[in-house]
Amino acid sequence: MYSSISDETLMHIARTIGGDDGVEIIKVLRDVEDITVEDLSAKTGIQINMVRKLLYKFYNHSLVTSRRFRDKETGWFIFQWRLQPELIEAFITGMKQKILKKLQARLEYELQHEFYHCGSPTCPRVTFEDAMETVFRCPVCNEPLRPVDNSAAIRFLKQKIAEIEEELNG
Numbered sequence: 001m002y003s004s005i006s007d008e009t010l011m012h013i014a015r016t017i018g019g020d021d022g023v024e025i026i027k028v029l030r031d032v033e034d035i036t037v038e039d040l041s042a043k044t045g046i047q048i049n050m051v052r053k054l055l056y057k058f059y060n061h062s063l064v065t066s067r068r069f070r071d072k073e074t075g076w077f078i079f080q081w082r083l084q085p086e087l088i089e090a091f092i093t094g095m096k097q098k099i100l101k102k103l104q105a106r107l108e109y110e111l112q113h114e115f116y117h118c119g120s121p122t123c124p125r126v127t128f129e130d131a132m133e134t135v136f137r138c139p140v141c142n143e144p145l146r147p148v149d150n151s152a153a154i155r156f157l158k159q160k161i162a163e164i165e166e167e168l169n170g
């Protein structure tokens, strides 16, 4: 049913949105077709109000959906919930696109700046513009600044970007 998303990814998303209780709820939803809030609460031991709150959180991210039907005996409406695997994939794609944008912005920044550093691991790297202002002295420890070779960082970013682009297009 959820062939293209790994369990690990699903649980990661569940934890990100709903914490430990979120994971418990998604674990149950993964293994059933449709389930009521009451049954979810009984199976997980999580309070009904909390189950409802978490379901709405997942619902807001389009990870779950609910459907309503009328109980034949009581005539009352019953809501049942289920996972939406296609939308979970859309969620993952959205996350990857966000990461890709961040990496691209970072790469752009690395390519457009020259960096300087004093060599002390606790001091920050500074841009050429900032180094000019302190006459090439470290703004933290005042030691002389030397140019930094950021080609390894650039290579790493380019590789990560290529990987994610391939995942998104593949």
Ligand SMILES: [Zn+2]
Pocket: 118, 119, 120, 123, 124, 138, 139, 140, 141, 142, 143
């Ligand atoms: Zn320093």
